[in-house]
Amino acid sequence: MVPTEKKKVEAYIRGLSDNIQGEVTSSSPATLSQAVRMACKLMEQKCKAKMERDIEVKKRKWESSQSEGNSSGN
Numbered sequence: 001m002v003p004t005e006k007k008k009v010e011a012y013i014r015g016l017s018d019n020i021q022g023e024v025t026s027s028s029p030a031t032l033s034q035a036v037r038m039a040c041k042l043m044e045q046k047c048k049a050k051m052e053r054d055i056e057v058k059k060r061k062w063e064s065s066q067s068e069g070n071s072s073g074n
Contacts, residue, residue: 008032012039020046 003011012035013024020042029035 005031009035012036 009029009032012032013021016024016039020039023042024035024038027038029038
C-alpha cells in the first residue's frame, strides 16, 4: 500500500498554504523532492520580501520621527 509518487506530491501540495499551493501546482512537479524544493524556494522569497517591506516601513517611521524632531526644534 505504498502511494505513488504523484499521490505523494498531491498530498504534499494540499498541505501548503493557498498562495504557495497555487504556484507549486502550476509548476507541475514530477517528484516529491521537486515539490518540496519549489515550496521552500517560494517561502524563502516571500519571507525575504516581507522582511524588506518591514525594514522599509521602519525606515520611513524613523525618517519621519527625525524630520518631526528637527522641525519642532526650529
